[in-house]
Amino acid sequence: xxxxxxxxxxxxxxxxALASLEASRGRIDDLNVYPVPDGDTGTNLTLTVRAVAExxxxxxxxxRPALAHAVARAxxxxxxxxxxxxxxxxxxxxxxxxxxxxxxxxxALTARALRGASDAAYRAVRRPVEGTMLSVIxxxxxxxxxxxxxxxxxxxxLVELVHHGEGAVARTPQQLDVLREAGVVDAGGAxxxxxxxxLAGVVTGExxxxxxxxxxxxxADAIHLEPSRYRYCTVFVVEGDALVRDELEAQLERLxxxxxxxxxxxALKVHVHTDDPGAALSLGTAAGTxxxxxxxxxxxxxxQRERRLSLxxxxxxxVKCGVVAVVAGEGNRLLFETLAEPVGTIxxxxxxQTANPSTAELIAAIDGLAAEEAIVLPNNSNVRLAAEHAAExxxxxxxxxxxxxxxxxxxxxxxxxxxxxxxxxxAAMTEAAAAVAxxxxxxxxxxxxxxxxxxxxxxxxxxxxxxxxxGGNDFTAVAIEVVARLLAEPRxxxxxxxxxxxxxxDGLVEQLASSHPELExxxxxxxxxxxxxxLGAE
Amino acid sequence: xxxxxxxTAIVLDSTADLPNAAGRFPNWRVVPLYVNFGDESLRDxxxxxxxxxxxxxxETSVFPTTSQPTPGDFLACYRELGGYERIYSxxxxxxxxxxxxxxxxxxxxxxxxxxxAVDTETAxxxxxxxxxxxxxxxxxxxxxxxxDTLVERYRRERGLLFTVDTLGFLQRGGRIGKAAAFAGTxxxxxxxxxxxxxxxxPVKRVRxxxxxxxxxxxxxxxxxxxxxxxxxxxxxxxAPERAAELEALVRDRRPQAExxxxxxxxAVIGAHAGPGTLALFWFRDSG
Numbered sequence: 124x125x126x127x128x129x130x131x132x133x134x135x136x137x138x139x140a141l142a143s144l145e146a147s148r149g150r151i152d153d154l155n156v157y158p159v160p161d162g163d164t165g166t167n168l169t170l171t172v173r174a175v176a177e178x179x180x181x182x183x184x185x186x187r188p189a190l191a192h193a194v195a196r197a198x199x200x201x202x203x204x205x206x207x208x209x210x211x212x213x214x215x216x217x218x219x220x221x222x223x224x225x226x227x228x229x230x231a232l233t234a235r236a237l238r239g240a241s242d243a244a245y246r247a248v249r250r251p252v253e254g255t256m257l258s259v260i261x262x263x264x265x266x267x268x269x270x271x272x273x274x275x276x277x278x279x280x281l282v283e284l285v286h287h288g289e290g291a292v293a294r295t296p297q298q299l300d301v302l303r304e305a306g307v308v309d310a311g312g313a314x315x316x317x318x319x320x321x322l323a324g325v326v327t328g329e330x331x332x333x334x335x336x337x338x339x340x341x342x343a344d345a346i347h348l349e350p351s352r353y354r355y356c357t358v359f360v361v362e363g364d365a366l367v368r369d370e371l372e373a374q375l376e377r378l379x380x381x382x383x384x385x386x387x388x389x390a391l392k393v394h395v396h397t398d399d400p401g402a403a404l405s406l407g408t409a410a411g412t413x414x415x416x417x418x419x420x421x422x423x424x425x426x427q428r429e430r431r432l433s434l435x436x437x438x439x440x441x442v443k444c445g446v447v448a449v450v451a452g453e454g455n456r457l458l459f460e461t462l463a464e465p466v467g468t469i470x471x472x473x474x475x476q477t478a479n480p481s482t483a484e485l486i487a488a489i490d491g492l493a494a495e496e497a498i499v500l501p502n503n504s505n506v507r508l509a510a511e512h513a514a515e516x517x518x519x520x521x522x523x524x525x526x527x528x529x530x531x532x533x534x535x536x537x538x539x540x541x542x543x544x545x546x547x548x549x550a551a552m553t554e555a556a557a558a559v560a561x562x563x564x565x566x567x568x569x570x571x572x573x574x575x576x577x578x579x580x581x582x583x584x585x586x587x588x589x590x591x592x593x594g595g596n597d598f599t600a601v602a603i604e605v606v607a608r609l610l611a612e613p614r615x616x617x618x619x620x621x622x623x624x625x626x627x628x629d630g631l632v633e634q635l636a637s638s639h640p641e642l643e644x645x646x647x648x649x650x651x652x653x654x655x656x657x658l659g660a661e
Numbered sequence: 662x663x664x665x666x667x668x669t670a671i672v673l674d675s676t677a678d679l680p681n682a683a684g685r686f687p688n689w690r691v692v693p694l695y696v697n698f699g700d701e702s703l704r705d706x707x708x709x710x711x712x713x714x715x716x717x718x719x720e721t722s723v724f725p726t727t728s729q730p731t732p733g734d735f736l737a738c739y740r741e742l743g744g745y746e747r748i749y750s751x752x753x754x755x756x757x758x759x760x761x762x763x764x765x766x767x768x769x770x771x772x773x774x775x776x777x778a779v780d781t782e783t784a785x786x787x788x789x790x791x792x793x794x795x796x797x798x799x800x801x802x803x804x805x806x807x808x809d810t811l812v813e814r815y816r817r818e819r820g821l822l823f824t825v826d827t828l829g830f831l832q833r834g835g836r837i838g839k840a841a842a843f844a845g846t847x848x849x850x851x852x853x854x855x856x857x858x859x860x861x862x863p864v865k866r867v868r869x870x871x872x873x874x875x876x877x878x879x880x881x882x883x884x885x886x887x888x889x890x891x892x893x894x895x896x897x898x899x900a901p902e903r904a905a906e907l908e909a910l911v912r913d914r915r916p917q918a919e920x921x922x923x924x925x926x927x928a929v930i931g932a933h934a935g936p937g938t939l940a941l942f943w944f945r946d947s948g
Contacts, residue, residue, distance in 0.1 A: 158756070159756075159757060159758070159759075159835050159836065160835035161726065161834055161835035161836075162835065163726065163728065167728070199732050199733070199766060199770055200731060200732065200733035200736070201731060201733065202731055202732050202733075202763065202766065203728055203729075203731060204728060204729060204759055205729075205759035205762055207731075208732065208759060208762045208763055208766050211732070211766065212766070247762075247765075247766065247769075248762075457847055458847050458848050461845055461846045461847045461848070462846050462847075462848055462850070464845075465841070465842045465843065465844065465845055465846070466842050466843070466863075533848055534868065537848070537850055537866050537867065537868055538865070538866065538867075615868075615869040615870070615871040615872060616868045616869035616872075618848070643849075643869050643870065645848070645849050647847065647848070661868050661869065661872075
């Protein structure tokens with residue numbers, strides 16, 4: 124083959140590889156959880172191949188070794204990301220083999236090139252890991268060697284290799300735990316197969332069918348990683364007799380961004396990111412008949428991906444010690460659960476001031492924990508005794524951290540660590556709970572005389588560490604007085620838990636912001652009965 | 662071969678958070694990573710400094726991403742250092758970035774054996790403090806073996822604790838590692854974190870900024886002694902007041918220590934840790 128023909132072939136191969144990767148870029152980005160789950164594998168592979176394609180576009184014909192060297196070098200210089208660096212070594216391995224050949228490319232030479240690629244890739248990685256690009260390129264090389272023993276046209280040979288590569292990619296979750304846990308196949312391996320798919324298309328002269336969806340499709344058309352200003356990815360086709368592309372494009376442009384309108388006067392495909400998909404569709408129906416409508420909520424996609432990625436690392440937590448907490452109010456339950464679950468395990472038993480859980484209920488909760496040991500948080504002085512009995516009678520080793528309030532229980536839970544023993548947790552959690560001053564604001568259930576201050580039944584009553592300290596019909600004034608007592612010692616954080624029927628807290632929060640600018644104030648809907656406001660100062 | 666500051670260069674990447682490294686020592690260079698706002702790709706510390714980065718972070722709704730230097734970037738730097746017989750190329754943990762892989766690929770491409778690429782298994786000023794320790798040895802004359810020993814000891818003994826305003830940045834950028842266990846709480850907790858075996862790990866949760874500061878100082882007290890040769894570093898992301906408070910605290914607890922570096926987290930590390938991050942580093946080294 125002449126130098127011109129060589130260059131032309133390599134250019135078309137690089138162009139096809141690039142187009143194939145471009146088409147799958149978003150999908151591959153979204154698969155990326157290993158080694159760093161930052162969602163850029165598809166982008167990095169695409170940019171790496173683009174560097175090769177751009178390098179070749181300006182190249183003059185040269186002899187084969189020089190061309191091979193130029194390709195390998197362009198890949199190396201343009202390698203982006205981990206996957207790009209490994210791909211550059213794969214390209215290098217292929218190039219080194221092809222550089223020594225003098226004829227056209229056949230199956231035997233392809234098999235040797237893939238073996239060279241596999242060897243180069245493994246050499247480049249200090250600690251090779253199975254279930255990645257490495258195992259995919261190795262399996263491709265093995266399959267190529269096996270098939271090359273029988274004569275076969277190069278086109279069908281490559282098509283079969285693509286299929287085999289798809290199988291190798293599908294197996295990666297069995298080889299690498301993080302992939303299985305995230306429910307994805309390896310991104311780099313998937314990208315490698317897309318690249319090969321593009322190359323095979325050049326040889327066979329027709330595009331190969333797209334990759335099978337290895338994960339449940341997250342979106343209608345493409346997976347968008349860049350957080351968009353707009354909420355909906357909207358795709359549809361308009362059919363008509365005399366469609367004017369530019370006109371429709373100009374109209375759609377006002378609705379959003381990422382606009383693509385392609386096709387001819389009989390059919391136009393529209394892709395737009397917008398907050399108003401209905402308006403986009405109306406423009407379509409005004410121009411012709413629409414079909415193939417797909418509307419995807421991109422923010423949801425982004426959140427789904429983040430949720431999945433956030434699941435990856437937590438798998439190796441072994442829980443030695445769990446927590447049983449007695450909590451009143453749905454909001455408070457959520458606060459307890461989200462604090463404990465990520466670092467251990469928790470069972471919340473409903474109850475508190477008036478609804479005291481029984482010892483039997485607490486024992487059942489302790490025994491139901493998926494942990495050998497337990498911490499019990501009564502969170503109310505009325506529950507403490509039942510908690511102690513339960514801890515004694517439970518089959519598991521259980522310790523009570525004597526918390527008298529929800530805020531004290533939360534403070535204790537902040538330092539909880541499920542990997543440590545109950546004894547270690549009890550020591551740390553007791554200390555943390557002791558550092559909290561607790562207050563409550565409630566309605567006085569009868570007339571009381573508070574150091575000469577008369578509080579009528581139904582008035583606001585403020586308590587600090589269980590003692591009545593303020594009363595009256597101005598909620599904010601009573602709460603402020605409670606806060607003042609709690610801040611008698613220096614405190615950095617004030618937590619406010621609003622009850623089931625909370626009075627407005629804005630006035631209180633505003634006053635605190637101006638009177639205590641250094642204090643970090645955090646407000647949550649606790650949802651507890653009886654106490655319209657619980658306060659904890661640490 | 663006897664290594665000196667005249668024949669040995671040190672190459673850092675921009676995650677060492679020492680943008681003016683080449684100005685400090687003639688044998689030092691920094692290869693920038695890239696920080697990307699949408700399609701705009703900027704060289705960390707060159708085309709975008711820390712102040713500009715945190716300003717843009719406040720203004721933009723686009724979440725910045727980062728990418729490692731290409732092997733070509735490293736190759737150009739190594740070539741420019743042609744007059745040096747040895748190059749120590751010190752890089753951010755390979756568990757969180759492919760930067761080390763790019764450096765290794767460039768070193769292999771160069772093929773003359775001059776470059777030693779090192780996975781420091783750490784990040785930020787902690788990389789710079791290792792570079793300073795190597796430079797002290799170069800000043801007296803040293804060997805590859807001595808530097809290998811130092812690097813090994815550094816990986817084992819260096820202290821690193823940091824706290825972030827929110828785990829959202831580490832989570833979004835995919836670098837949260839085992840600290841994911843501290844994410845997702847409704848109650849606001851300040852996480853105290855470290856880097857072990859090259860990845861982010863959870864250490865402790867506390868309530869409130871003040872407690873977080875106190876916790877960093879308390880950990881320093883339990884884990885170290887006040888002695889000559891004890892070295893400290895502080896890094897912060899757009900939080901100079903808190904860095905100053907921490908500085909006062911650690912100077913009080915470890916009066917004999919040398920505070921080697923107080924730096925701002927650059928754009929790349931800042932993109933993954935987020936504004937408000939505060940970090941404390943230490944290493945005992947009388948060399």
